[in-house]
Amino acid sequence: MKILVINPNISESVSALIQAEAQRSASPGTEIAVATAPFGVAYIETRFEALVGAYASACVAAERHGTYDGVVVAAFGDPGLQGIKELIDVPVVGLTESALMTAATLGQRFSIVAISPRIKAWYGETVERNHLASRLASIRALDEPLRDIGSVQHDYASRLKALCNQVVDDDGADVIIIAGAPLAGLAREIRHELPVPVVDGVSSAITQLEGLIRLAPKKAVKGSFSRPPIKPNRGLPEPLERLLSHGGTC
Amino acid sequence: MKILVINPNISESVSALIQAEAQRSASPGTEIAVATAPFGVAYIETRFEALVGAYASACVAAERHGTYDGVVVAAFGDPGLQGIKELIDVPVVGLTESALMTAATLGQRFSIVAISPRIKAWYGETVERNHLASRLASIRALDEPLRDIGSVQHDYASRLKALCNQVVDDDGADVIIIAGAPLAGLAREIRHELPVPVVDGVSSAITQLEGLIRLAPKKAVKGSFSRPPIKPNRGLPEPLERLLSHGGTC
Amino acid sequence: MKILVINPNISESVSALIQAEAQRSASPGTEIAVATAPFGVAYIETRFEALVGAYASACVAAERHGTYDGVVVAAFGDPGLQGIKELIDVPVVGLTESALMTAATLGQRFSIVAISPRIKAWYGETVERNHLASRLASIRALDEPLRDIGSVQHDYASRLKALCNQVVDDDGADVIIIAGAPLAGLAREIRHELPVPVVDGVSSAITQLEGLIRLAPKKAVKGSFSRPPIKPNRGLPEPLERLLSHGGTC
Amino acid sequence: MKILVINPNISESVSALIQAEAQRSASPGTEIAVATAPFGVAYIETRFEALVGAYASACVAAERHGTYDGVVVAAFGDPGLQGIKELIDVPVVGLTESALMTAATLGQRFSIVAISPRIKAWYGETVERNHLASRLASIRALDEPLRDIGSVQHDYASRLKALCNQVVDDDGADVIIIAGAPLAGLAREIRHELPVPVVDGVSSAITQLEGLIRLAPKKAVKGSFSRPPIKPNRGLPEPLERLLSHGGTC
Amino acid sequence: MKILVINPNISESVSALIQAEAQRSASPGTEIAVATAPFGVAYIETRFEALVGAYASACVAAERHGTYDGVVVAAFGDPGLQGIKELIDVPVVGLTESALMTAATLGQRFSIVAISPRIKAWYGETVERNHLASRLASIRALDEPLRDIGSVQHDYASRLKALCNQVVDDDGADVIIIAGAPLAGLAREIRHELPVPVVDGVSSAITQLEGLIRLAPKKAVKGSFSRPPIKPNRGLPEPLERLLSHGGTC
Amino acid sequence: MKILVINPNISESVSALIQAEAQRSASPGTEIAVATAPFGVAYIETRFEALVGAYASACVAAERHGTYDGVVVAAFGDPGLQGIKELIDVPVVGLTESALMTAATLGQRFSIVAISPRIKAWYGETVERNHLASRLASIRALDEPLRDIGSVQHDYASRLKALCNQVVDDDGADVIIIAGAPLAGLAREIRHELPVPVVDGVSSAITQLEGLIRLAPKKAVKGSFSRPPIKPNRGLPEPLERLLSHGGTC
Secondary structure, three states, X not given: OEEEEEEOOOOHHHHHHHHHHHHHHOOOOOEEEEEEOOOEEOOOOOHHHHHHHHHHHHHHHHHOOOOOOXXXXXXXXXXXXXXXXXXXXXXXXXXXXXXXXXXXXXXXOEEEEEOOOOHHHHHHHHHHHOOOHHHEEEEEEOOOOOOOOOOHHHHOHHHHHHHHHHHHHOOOOOEEEEOOHHHOOHHHHHHHHOOOOEEEHHHHHHHHHXXXXXXXXXXXXXXXXXXXXXXXXXXXXXXXXXXXXOOOOO | OEEEEEEOOOOHHHXXXXXXXXXXHOOXXXXXXXXXXXXXXXXXXXHHHHHHHHHHHHHHHHHOOOOOOEEEEOOOOOOOHHHHHHHOOOOEEEXXXXXXXXXXXXXXXXXXXXXXXXXXXXXXXXXXXXXXXXXXXXXXXXXXXXXXXXXXXXXXXXXXXXXXXXXXXXXXXXXXXXOOHHHOOHHHHHXXXXXXXXXXXXXXXXXXXXXXXHHOOOOOOOOOOOOOOOOOEEOOOHHHHHHHOOOOOO | OEEEEEEOOOXXXXXXXXXXXXXHHOOOOOEEEEEEOOOEEOOOOOHHHHHHHHXXXXXXXXXXXXXXXXXXXXXXXXXXXXXXXXXXXXXXXXXXXXXXXXXXXXOOOEXXXXXXXXXXXXXXXXXXXXXXXXXXEEEEEOOOOOXXXXXXXXXXXXXXXXXXXXXXXXOOOOEEEEOXXXXXXXXXXXXXXXXXXXXXXXXXXXXXXXXXXXXXXXXXXXXXXXXOOOOOEEOOOHHXXXXXXXXXXX | OEEEEEEOOOOHHHHHHHHHHHHHHOOOOOEEXXXXXXXXXXXXXXXXHHHHHHHHHHHHHHHOOOOOOEEEEOOOOOOOHHHHHHHOOOOEEEHHHHHHHHHHHHOOOEEEEEOOOOHHHHHHHHHHHOXXXXXXXXXXXXXXXXXXXXXXXXXXXXXXXXXXXXHHHOOOOOEEEEOXXXXXXXXXXXXXXXXXXXXXXXXXXXXXXXXXXXXXXXXOOOOOOOOOOOOOEXXXXXXXXXXXXXXXXX | OEEEEEEOOOOHHHHHHHHHHHHHHOOOOOEEEEEEOOOEEOOOXXXXXXXXXXXXXXXXXXXXXXXOOEEEEOOOOOOOHHHHHHHXXXXXXXXXXXXXXXXXXXXXXXXXXXXXXXXXHHHHHHHXXXXXXXXXXXXXXXXXXXXXXXXXXXXXXXXXXHHHXXXXXXXXXXXXXXXXXXXXXXXXXXXXXXXXXXXXXXXXXXXXXXXXXXXXXXXXXXXXXXXXXXXOEEOOOHHHHHHHOXXXXX | OEEEEEEOOOOHHHHHHHHHHHHHHOOOOXXXXXXEOOOXXXXXXXXXXXXXXXXXXXXHHHHOOOOOOEEEEOOOOOOOHHHHHHHOOOOEEEHHHHHHHHHHHHOOOEEEEEOOOOHHHHHHHHHHHOOOHHHEEEEEEOOOOOOOOOOXXXXXXXXXXXHHHHHHHOOXXXXXXXXXXXXXXXXXXXXXXXXXXEEEHXXXXXXXXXXXXXXXXXXXXXXXXXXOOOOOEEOOOHHHHHHHOOOOXX
């Protein structure tokens, strides 16, 4: 089983964190390939940055088409996820989507712990797009400027753990989601020090994607997740253009 | 990895269907044990029947405690699921919960196809308890009295397939959930004849539970999914009483 | 008019509190019979405990069938309420349901004051099942371990009154619901010291049930509150089995 | 116990229907006084008509102040209900509010059967103001111009019964609400011919108001249902002015 | 283009504030006429006061009928707005509605800053009637008794500015709505001192109404915003009676 | 006043339709510049196509930065709208957003009439992102393959008018939104033949944007609509890179 993990951002240091946690989470026999976005920003905190990451992720997914059995869009906020699902004929999951689904089976209400105040609006809207806002207990975030996106989970470990305890004690979370690819793997390290289950986006995504690939769902040929209908296009990267030329239903 | 699959109902013929689909879905190395409820009704269509199945399932889960790494409550409607999650220290999933989560990663809106009109209200309320009612396109059901609960999927195959097509064409479903343990395995058989992904409760539950067991989430020791607080009790089956004596937090 | 009040828990001391408040609330000519659950826990704080109380309440309702004109399920959280409504052919109400309906006619938003932090999740979900979560201003609870469930309302009177004032001043509640059978009757004692109407589950339930009995609604013979359809069952207490043998519609 | 029933409209024939059903529903010892609005329209179908009926009802409630222990605003749609609750120091209920609360204790989902297509939007918004739209299965209405508002329930009896059956069979209603003061009493007549409980606004209101009066809730002196704060006013009917001069909290 | 701005309250000093801000906001060539309610209260904080203002506004709109191309109901809370829209054949807007729509195009979540604690419930319900409660970050209000409704914006300028900063910093508002006709024009003065866009009801209403008038939408002749159907009425002011005699559809 | 109207798609024929309607809607003195996306598809029906249009629109907005006082993103579905709002320091509106806001001031519930079945899911999700799904009566669409996107409004005029009547008669819409840039201007032509107000995205957007520009809202310097924080980026078009280098708050 081959899984393509797309980092929608340009940070190689974050790609390394993602790769490590993906590898740790994968079943024996699963091959993980991590691709870093060829253009974009260092990490996504806003709707605009997500818009760029969405297009970059779609380009990567198209370019590597045929080399994988499933795709992970590996930024919290799931840039472009639903669009890429239309395009691609194998399962595609996102970090937020997977973390929410894992959390939803471990408790009724969950909180998100994140790396910056600015990121909270975008994460909140991502939960809304999953229609799970009424199960979101809170989003709490670090409130200092980050020194280095590649080492944020170590630089702020104790503050992040304090936020985790707060969402349980003050916000009534049954489950903690540690959010954002820069925090990939932190849940694994600190989970025994916390009083409720802790969910990580990367390991949730790998685990769920492996399950989906085994279930082998058919690509939709009707409805809103079938391929976009064939129609004129212009100026798109050749791999995108090629995929669009297969077309779906109207 | 050992998985206990509890049929909350008394029908051995349905247990056999569940067992077969669970076995087909499990990874190599996973051991499946199916337990049929010692008391209750033939299959659950109503809130009252679910109330009985909930207690029966809890009794079975307690009695077999220590023999499994995870539990599936194998009736659509998930009788007692949230309560049993409090009680047990390993992951517990239900057919509806698992089917919804799988469906939610395959599309934005899903429909449920079921075996009787009476069952629709109970299924609808189960989706509500998962807070996913706004993603439910419809519930459609067979409307004739069933001949035999053990053979319903073969007796009504063409009618069920017609319902599946209707939820796509008329209700806008991106994904079809074929619901109810008596239909376990039907999705696998007819999925290539349908235009969108088809989700089955049993295979979703086995797949997701295997993933959860691998993620090894900690049992909550705080919050609403920790064990019920220790307090006086009376007249409970000994295995339940024993589990309750461990207690959780207030 | 004969009303059966079922305490879904095993605490005789709580049954006595319920009985006293039920008697004070009843109209002349109403006969109140209180039945204590033959099995279960001392008081319900969690989903699991509610699951047990649900089955115990159903058993009691079936056993006493024919001796009453209406039933109160007398634990906040309404264990098994909707299922028992299907089974029984006379009106059945619960403490939460009744308190919410009374509160909803006295104001737009209400808060719940309760006896333990653990109980908050279960109460919140009960309000959700009534689809009134958007009118819930808050749930506040005592946060110390209880000395004695039979005397909690006297042991913590001033703390409970402080919580009542907080939900008005800080949470914007128009109405206070004092929740939980162990607090039955407290509202009556302290209501003149509080700035907004105070609602008690037991007195609301008795009053509303008397009204429903007078309105004499027909037992549904169609739809999701008609009797469960007749089908094979096994291992149920004889009174339950007998009621199920009458059957409803599919 | 003295109950003032305000018909917010000018139709004496409808007042007579209301009076008859109120009398039939009242307990022995309850005195019913029906007051017809001194200005307004024949019956309310729209938001504008409700706005007029709201002011007329408030004027009547103020004028008769001191002569009653509770008030019913007796038009479906509850014109002015929440405002009048602020003003008056005894319980005030409306037909819709009461019917919804009764229906909510008899089933999970309910439908409304009404007298004209135009009225459906206003009724739907009234259910929304009660935050119960998610439990509304449907609103169905007569679609012919009415001959005479005083005899509508007899002129269209069979059509109304057909609508009642439709909401059960096609819309999944557990309970039918027959809506609108012009239909007062119809539920009582046809309920044995229908397969689920049928709720009438007037009898629900009288029954619930009697219960509330017995519960004797305190008038709020804080929060949004205390009296409007004292402030300058001009041009109001003297009884309104007098009531406003008592004032509440800011 | 002639715009009638109705102050639903009797305060001439507030009418003057409204007039000034309306004039400042209007395009060249727009004529503004402000009418003060002939009866009612000094300013609206509660549902009851809104009920009076609704009827007063309707009377004014009817009396001036024929002299305007559009109407602003100029109290936050939009008393009678939806009813008056049915009655009148040109566009009618309210301060809350307009402010919400402006805010919704400037950000995803908005907060309301208001003049008294009592007013918060009424404003909250007005946002709900617009179905935008899930985009409301918070409502914050002055908590001291007001000295003079005509000078509140100057008497409490610094406290109001502090509230504006709080809704951004603590509640996550993208946009601030300064609410209530007594604060008309304040947004214009302090907007450069605040970190996010500030919306004023009067200027939003004038701007949006000018736009609507230019779009020249047809008066509905079907559906719930067509004129109320013709039917008997009694005791209404002659201008209202005249408008009602034109009638709409059933 | 200079307005940039971005067609997020590559169809010059659609740009011409947009230009014509924008011109007809603009006030004297407003200059309209229409820019067609340099890359993308012919028209957007799906999430994937919207993802491409979002990035293309952002590129155009950045490239033309400094030449406009406001921006219209002129495809229904508002591709990239919220992200572009973060980036740009003058008001930005979208066709759906504007049409919804206009419709919301003309009635309580609205329907959308569109050009293809496939487009319905994407439009529905766009309404959800505006949090107005509960006011959406229906979406109805042409169901035949389109001959020519530039002439769809004339090729299918009578079918579109029939859909408009259906949403009023069958779905209870108070207002009709004719959706999609290819239908720009159709509302203006047929509005007198329809029984309720008809809203067009382009004219709504131009009108509302002119109003916003006159209100001159401050660019947020805090919160989720301030500029994205400065951070490393790579491979972006130079105009985007330049805008991002100004940065906002964290």
